[in-house]
Amino acid sequence: MDHPLKIVIVEDEPAAAGQLQFLLGQLETPVEIIHIIEGVEEGLAWFQQNTMPDLILSDIQLSDGVSFEIYEKITLETPIIFTTAFDEYAIRAFKLNSIDYLLKPIDQEALTTAIQKFKNQQLYHYSQLQSLLAQQAFMAKNYRQSFLVKFRDKLIPIKTDHFAFFYIDQGIVYGQLLDGKKYSLEFKLEDLEQQLDPAYFVRANRQFILSRESVVTIESYPHSRVNIQTQPKAPSDIVISKEKVTWFKKWLANQVTIKA
Structure with a gap:
C-alpha cells in the first residue's frame, strides 16, 4: 500500500x-x-x-x-x-x-x-x-426458556425469567430466584452465558450473570468501577470493571437509578 x-x-x-x-x-x-x-x-x-x-x-x-x-x-x-x-x-x-x-x-x-x-x-x-x-x-430463538433444578429428591421446573442472577461460589454455580429462593445448578457460568438471552441477562463479571429485573441501583466504586445492588441482595459485591461501565449502563437503557 x-x-x-x-x-x-x-x-x-x-x-x-x-x-x-x-x-x-x-x-x-x-x-x-x-x-x-x-x-x-x-x-x-x-x-x-x-x-x-x-x-x-x-x-x-x-x-x-x-x-x-x-x-x-x-x-x-x-x-x-x-x-x-x-x-x-x-x-x-x-x-x-x-x-x-x-x-x-x-x-x-x-x-x-x-x-x-x-x-x-x-x-x-x-x-x-x-x-x-x-x-x-x-x-436467538433457541435461548433457554426454563430449567429443571434438583431439590432434595425432586426435579422442579423453573422458568428462566424467574431467575434474578446466577453466580459461582466455591466452585458451585447457583441460580438465585427473584422470590429469594436459590438452587445449585450443574452448569458452568460460561455455559449459561451462551444459553441465556443477552437482552435480559448480562455477564457482569467472572462471578455473576445478572438479569435486568434484578438490578436496583448502580453505585460508584473505587477506580472508576461501579457496584450493582440487586433485589434479592447478592451474596457479595457485584463490581463492573471500568471498561464495561458505559456498556452496562447502555444495556440497562436508563431503567435504574444512578447514584453519584
Whole structure:
C-alpha cells in the first residue's frame, strides 16, 4: 500500500478513541485517521458525503444506537474491525468466521494482529457480516426458556425469567430466584452465558450473570468501577470493571437509578 492507511474510527467514548489513536500511531504501518464518528446519525451523514476509507475501526454500542444501523443503510465495501467492551454472542460468531474484533481494553498486540490480517486481505466484507447477523437472529430463538433444578429428591421446573442472577461460589454455580429462593445448578457460568438471552441477562463479571429485573441501583466504586445492588441482595459485591461501565449502563437503557 503506497499511501498511509486511511482509517475512520467509530467510537463515542473520547478516552477510547484517544487510546485507539495512540495505539495506531505506534504501528509500523503508516496510518492517517481521517475522521472520528461518535454516533449513528453522524455516521450515516459522514459516509454518505465522503470518500470511503481503507479501513473502519468501529465500536458497536454507540450513544444513539448500534453501529450496525450505519452499515445496514449504506453501500459498504470497506472492511471493519469491530471493537467492544463486552463479548456478546454475535462477537463470538464474528471471530469464528474471521471477521476481526478487538475486546476492550485494546492492547497493542491485538491491534497489530488485526491490522496485519487486514493487510493480508483476510477480513470479510460487510455482506458476509449481514449473513452472520441473520444467522445470529435465528439462533436467538433457541435461548433457554426454563430449567429443571434438583431439590432434595425432586426435579422442579423453573422458568428462566424467574431467575434474578446466577453466580459461582466455591466452585458451585447457583441460580438465585427473584422470590429469594436459590438452587445449585450443574452448569458452568460460561455455559449459561451462551444459553441465556443477552437482552435480559448480562455477564457482569467472572462471578455473576445478572438479569435486568434484578438490578436496583448502580453505585460508584473505587477506580472508576461501579457496584450493582440487586433485589434479592447478592451474596457479595457485584463490581463492573471500568471498561464495561458505559456498556452496562447502555444495556440497562436508563431503567435504574444512578447514584453519584
